[in-house]
Amino acid sequence: MPLTIRPYHPSDLGAIYRICLLTGEAGGDSSHLYRNPDLLAHLYAGPYPVADPGSTFVAADEQGVVGYIVATADSAEFERWREEYWWPVLRTQYPPVDDPGDGSQDHVLIARFHETWPTDEPYFAEFPAHMHIDLLPRAQGQGLGRRLVETLAAALRERGVPGLHLGVSSNNPGAIAFYGRVGFRLIEETPWGRMLGLGLT
Numbered sequence: 643m644p645l646t647i648r649p650y651h652p653s654d655l656g657a658i659y660r661i662c663l664l665t666g667e668a669g670g671d672s673s674h675l676y677r678n679p680d681l682l683a684h685l686y687a688g689p690y691p692v693a694d695p696g697s698t699f700v701a702a703d704e705q706g707v708v709g710y711i712v713a714t715a716d717s718a719e720f721e722r723w724r725e726e727y728w729w730p731v732l733r734t735q736y737p738p739v740d741d742p743g744d745g746s747q748d749h750v751l752i753a754r755f756h757e758t759w760p761t762d763e764p765y766f767a768e769f770p771a772h773m774h775i776d777l778l779p780r781a782q783g784q785g786l787g788r789r790l791v792e793t794l795a796a797a798l799r800e801r802g803v804p805g806l807h808l809g810v811s812s813n814n815p816g817a818i819a820f821y822g823r824v825g826f827r828l829i830e831e832t833p834w835g836r837m838l839g840l841g842l843t
């Protein structure tokens with residue numbers, strides 16, 4: 643089976659969680675940072691296909707799913723959805739915990755579960771959609787990232803969405819270069835990196 647991009651299917655969720663962990667430290671394997679391997683994807687991957695399955699696409703070969711792009715068409719609505727349906731169970735399951743001092747970073751992710759996420763950023767009007775993309779190392783550098791962004795952009799355009807944004811850490815210069823090559827432009831610098839936007843009209 644050649645490398646194929648296709649719409650998300652619920653059976654892809656496990657692979658999405660694994661790939662999120664394997665690419666979660668500035669694009670590299672983050673497994674050593676977390677005792678609980680699911681926390682990172684609870685934050686950055688899982689809720690997107692559950693809330694808005696039509697905005698997730700996966701790339702797969704004969705061995706299985708090798709990468710994904712997850713997104714929401716409407717970030718404000720997505721944050722309202724997370725507040726109502728996603729966070730309450732996770733906040734009960736994972737109460738805030740102190741840093742155990744052993745280098746593990748679970749407490750940092752858990753603290754984020756308990757934040758109030760903004761529903762009204764100034765750039766939401768121009769770029770209401772937002773996304774995350776991750777490919778396993780064996781799928782990188784072959785044009786697949788560009789194809790996934792183009793696939794998502796086409797799907798969002800069909801729904802009349804005018805723009806797409808994302809956040810990228812300054813620790814991930816490879817991803818910053820990639821986003822520039824596929825058309826994203828700087829929206830604003832942040833303490834941790836950059837917000838980038840891609841117009842779709």
Ligand SMILES: CC(C)(COP(=O)(O)OP(=O)(O)OC[C@H]1O[C@@H](n2cnc3c(N)ncnc32)[C@H](O)[C@@H]1OP(=O)(O)O)[C@@H](O)C(=O)NCCC(=O)NCCS
Nearest residue numbers: 665669776777782783784785786787788816817819820823
């Ligand atoms: C970042 C990522 C999505 C890019 O996907 P990819 O399939 O490797 O990139 P492509 O092959 O489609 O490259 C598209 C363009 O970006 C450029 N590019 C991609 N990765 C790059 C890098 N690390 N450094 C410089 N340029 C890069 C390519 O040269 C290409 O340019 P061109 O089309 O103008 O010749 C992928 O490498 C990845 O998943 N990395 C690990 C996880 C990650 O960092 N995710 C982003 C978190 S914010």
